[in-house]
Amino acid sequence: MSVTIRDVAQASGVHVSTVSRTFSAPHLVNAETRTRVLAAAEQLDYRPNRAARSLKTGRTNNIGLIVADLANPFFPPLIKAAQAAARRQDYHLFVADTGEDPVEEENLVLAFSKQVDGIVLCSPRLSNKALEKLSEQVSFVLVNRRIRGLTTVVMDVANGARAAMEHLVELGHRRVALVAGPAGSWTSAEIRKAVSEIPGLDTVVIGPNSPTEEGGIAAAPRVAEAGVTGVLAYNDLVAIGLIEGLEVLGVDVPGDVSVIGFDDSITGRLHRPKLTTVAMPAGDAGRMAVDLLIQSMSAATVLETHLVVRESTAPPRTSGDRGAT
Amino acid sequence: MSVTIRDVAQASGVHVSTVSRTFSAPHLVNAETRTRVLAAAEQLDYRPNRAARSLKTGRTNNIGLIVADLANPFFPPLIKAAQAAARRQDYHLFVADTGEDPVEEENLVLAFSKQVDGIVLCSPRLSNKALEKLSEQVSFVLVNRRIRGLTTVVMDVANGARAAMEHLVELGHRRVALVAGPAGSWTSAEIRKAVSEIPGLDTVVIGPNSPTEEGGIAAAPRVAEAGVTGVLAYNDLVAIGLIEGLEVLGVDVPGDVSVIGFDDSITGRLHRPKLTTVAMPAGDAGRMAVDLLIQSMSAATVLETHLVVRESTAPPRTSGDRGAT
DNA sequence: GACCGACCTGCAAACGATTGCGTTAAGGTG
DNA sequence: CACCTTAACGCAATCGTTTGCAGGTCGGTC
16 A cells, blocks of 8 residues: 555665664664665655654654634734744644633643644643643643743733833823733733732723623723723734724724724734734744744743834823823 | 553453454443443543554544645634534644645645645645645645545635626726736636626736735735726735725725725724625635545535625715715 | 674564454354 | 354454664774
């Protein structure tokens, strides 16, 4: 049926072990023999059987990537970079999404565990305890979730949130809302904590919310009632939904209320008004996570974020002239 | 190290073959024995080794999904649905993107071929000949590319393009542009052909273009010079880029020029002006493609598209009153 | 000229599951 | 009671690689 190491051995007149070595330990085989074997392999179109290889070696050269929601524009750039990084080192990438469901998340980890060398877990919703237990079965690196003792790559959302709030303060806003993310979200908690520590700002927290456009729309009435002039949303999707919901309620952005998103996703970038947002290095995170996994290093990496000021923020009406000078 | 079928056999006092059968052919083993084996497996936390299984059986229970560009918002819903469909049948999904590069596309197919039971190839850029040759090495299903003899799932873009153009005609437009996609794109060719057959419409084709926002921006000057009042763009990203580019040139959408996109992606949905676009059943396509692959059926499936009229289209200035009645 | 590395290469036992075949026991039929 | 069928299970070969071990050859050194 398919061409095996044995066929190549026969064709080049050597033993199978020599063929094996020309691929996995070339320095152990004579240069001349090696070229002969490679020629035969080429001619027969031989391709090693990864199942057999991993059965013997215990390594699969596969890695798994689990995200909360593939359709959330935050993830595709991360996945793309992760895939490219994996491929560069001859690894293949399994991808799956949990639909924000912790149970499914655990099932996926378990399902992957016997078939990958490691897992990149993005924005996990499982408890610390559950994650620590799982880490005994399979090695993984966490993205945007920090747990002592586990390898992590996190983005500095706290700093991003501070920058966003400072931007609002500079524009003259004093009373602002934080439209938070889902309950189990580490980043949402980080943002919340960071924001609460900012002095001179009257902050009302609205949430938890679904991290989607619908979440933003649903939060709009509560934002409108809160009497705020500025909003930091959990992500771009929520920000956009919020803007849409506010529009329906007759509230103008950025005229009446300024809105800042999170992620700097393509959807936010192309939205009108152009979204002021906190840029997240999703691609860097994806790449680093798989590199750490493949080198099987343990580390706690922090990636910088930065504020991108565009058009969804402006001075509040009452102090408009101050910001317009 | 890890718990194998042998451990389970020992723990439950039966032969390994019986354990194997309780998992892969339960009806061949006595009910009582089966529960005993299952209990032991559960207690030992046994999980079958897929490498060993696929080595013996020749099947991997993996499938590969290759797309042109993971960051293009058209694909994530397709990937999400494909992954869900695969998972429902205990398959896992490899994902990779080619960056629109035919060479990388072929490399990926080859790299996957020994490790999957089949490949879903979305919007392939390879030649018919190359694809036919590859199909001898590994079975695949093509999405949005029709080739006789190969299993395909295509969306009826021709009909979508006709509906879009008819919409423009009804609004009073007579001279329109088609901002085409990349050179190797089957859908772009289909759209072009369909549009050329529409009577009573003066169509200028602009392209090929990169299927991205940048592609749209780059095409804007040529659209402005073409003296058209309506545009059908290759996809939402191009449409949005085009709108942005036109805006810079002082051309208003939809006031001066109407623009229609393709895909109905999230990015287009959230854009302002709300994008009139041809909705593509990406999720359906992803699901069907993996289902066809798993059932290893060959078929040529056509999925319907439909026009979604929103706010990026309006009557042309010169006959505005006609459309406004 | 005996001995010693350094290099290559062959041998064969694994890795963990699947599966055709053979054996045994139980039950049914005439 | 002899015979046959069926159900349940054990036996052992096998899938394609990897890798520790054991030669074998060759050139160089004392």
